Every structure is written in structure tokens, then in C-alpha cells.
Amino acid sequence: MKIVKVKNLKKYYGKDENLVRALDGINFEVEEGEFVCVIGTSGSGKSTLLHMIGGLDRPTDGNVLINNKEILKLKDDELTIFRRREIGFVFQQFNLIPILNVYENIVLPIELDGNKIDKNHVDLVIKALGLESKIYNLPNNLSGGQQQRVAIARALATKPSIVLADEPTGNLDSKTSQDVMGLLKTMSQRFNQTIIMITHNEEISQMANRVVRIEDGKIISKAVNE
Ligand code: ADP
Numbered sequence: 001m002k003i004v005k006v007k008n009l010k011k012y013y014g015k016d017e018n019l020v021r022a023l024d025g026i027n028f029e030v031e032e033g034e035f036v037c038v039i040g041t042s043g044s045g046k047s048t049l050l051h052m053i054g055g056l057d058r059p060t061d062g063n064v065l066i067n068n069k070e071i072l073k074l075k076d077d078e079l080t081i082f083r084r085r086e087i088g089f090v091f092q093q094f095n096l097i098p099i100l101n102v103y104e105n106i107v108l109p110i111e112l113d114g115n116k117i118d119k120n121h122v123d124l125v126i127k128a129l130g131l132e133s134k135i136y137n138l139p140n141n142l143s144g145g146q147q148q149r150v151a152i153a154r155a156l157a158t159k160p161s162i163v164l165a166d167e168p169t170g171n172l173d174s175k176t177s178q179d180v181m182g183l184l185k186t187m188s189q190r191f192n193q194t195i196i197m198i199t200h201n202e203e204i205s206q207m208a209n210r211v212v213r214i215e216d217g218k219i220i221s222k223a224v225n226e
């Protein structure tokens with residue numbers, strides 16, 4: 001099943017001589033359970049694309065379908081609910097709450113939504129990410145790689161349809177980046193979790209199932225790895 005369909009997506013900023021075509025007719029689809037990397041140089045439109053797929057911003061033209069639902073037709077409040085329910089975000093900055101321990105950080109989005117915590121699922125995610133011995137730690141006592149694992153656990157805990165990750169390895173050294181990528185790949189296989197991740201790092205992108213290459217707001221190639 002195609003869980004994400006992006007159709008002729010355009011996002012323009014500014015106008016006249018200041019017009020920037022950040023996205024200029026993007027088409028692509030993602031299978032359920034696929035781990036896709038979007039790669040491109042700085043300013044190529046990667047973040048803008050991720051924001052549109054996640055319903056964080058609205059395009060100039062085009063469509064995004066998630067689970068066959070046209071998300072851009074939703075009103076702002078419906079879009080917020082949709083985003084909380086269906087999307088898990090991971091960013092370069094881990095955005096953990098310093099006064100909450102690891103476990104509290106991981107379940108916070110579930111609690112904020114007023115949902116019941118599926119303890120079995122949360123425990124599975126914590127174990128899969130190797131965080132069992134860290135659940136009572138405060139984020140400041142963890143390494144960068146561990147903090148990013150917590151952020152990934154938090155994104156997975158709500159059982160989102162898709163995880164959107166914006167340069168999640170951007171603040172990590174090369175060894176830790178490889179480890180985090182390995183874990184993301186394991187998560188996608190283990191939980192049939194669809195992941196769309198952006199990076200500008202070639203080596204990192206090779207660990208995904210597929211690499212979508214973007215330049216000047218256009219897709220220039222879609223390559224399957226291995
Ligand atoms: P990337 O994530 O690949 O670095 P972005 O999606 O952030 O690229 O940006 C794509 C282009 O759109 C760049 O030229 C950037 O300067 C421009 N851009 C992004 N966001 C805005 C904005 N809010 N207002 C104006 N221009 C923007």
C-alpha cells in the first residue's frame with residue numbers, strides 16, 4: 001500500500017524578483033514500511049518538502065495524500081489533530097524536556113493528547129532502542145546519540161503512520177550517525193514503520209531502502225539501494 005502520495009507539489013516563497021521556487025512540481029510515493037532518504041544540498045527544498053508532508057505548512061499548489069487522505073484539504077484544527085495522530089517528528093535538535101526523565105519524555109506526546117499509554121508498545125520501543133537502563137536519567141546525563149535515540153523512541157511511541165526525520169544525524173559524529181541509522185532501519189523493519197528522512201550526507205543516505213534526490217525544488221533521481 002502506498003502510504004504517502006505527493007502529487008505535483010509546489011511551494012513558492014516571496015514574489016516578483018524575490019520569488020523562490022522551493023518546491024517546483026514534486027511527485028513521489030512511499031510504500032508502507034519503506035525507509036526513504038531525501039537527499040540534496042542546502043537550499044534544495046528538503047525541509048520544505050518534509051514540512052508539507054507533515055502538514056506543518058501549506059503548499060502553493062499540489063496534493064499530499066497520507067493513507068489516501070488529502071491532508072491539505074483539512075482545516076487548521078483538523079490538521080493539528082491529524083498531525084498528532086499520524087506523524088512522528090524527529091529533528092536535528094533533540095528537543096527533549098530537560099526536567100523530565102527519559103521515560104517521561106517518551107510518553108509526553110501521548111499524555112498531551114490525552115491518550116492511554118500502551119505500555120507494552122512503549123516498552124518494546126524502549127528495548128528496541130536499547131534505552132532500558134536509561135529511563136530514569138535526565139536528558140543532560142546522556143550522550144548525543146542516546147538523546148537522539150530517546151527522540152526516536154518518542155516519535156515511535158504514539159504508533160504514527162509515518163516518521164518524518166529532518167537531519168536526525170546532523171549533530172552526531174560519524175560512528176554514532178551510523179548507529180542511529182541502523183536503529184532507524186531496524187525500527188522500520190520491526191514495526192513496519194514508514195520513515196522519510198532528509199539528509200545531505202551521501203554515506204548516510206545509502207543505508208535507506210531508497211534515495212530520492214532533490215535539487216532546486218525538483219526530483220532528479222529515485223534510486224533503490226542494493
Ligand atoms: P533545504 O532543507 O534543502 O536546505 P529549504 O527547504 O529549507 O531547503 O529551502 C528551500 C529554499 O526555499 C531555499 O532557497 C530557502 O532559502 C527558501 N525558503 C525556505 N523557507 C523559506 C521561507 N519561510 N521564506 C522564504 N524562503 C524560504
Ligand code: ADP
Nearest residue numbers: 013020042043045046047048051092166167198
Ligand atoms: P534546515 O537546516 O532544516 O534546512 P533551515 O536552516 O534551512 O533548516 O531553515 C530553518 C527554518 O527557517 C525553516 O522553517 C525554513 O522554512 C526557514 N527558512 C529557511 N530559509 C528561509 C528564508 N530564506 N527566509 C525565511 N525563512 C527561511
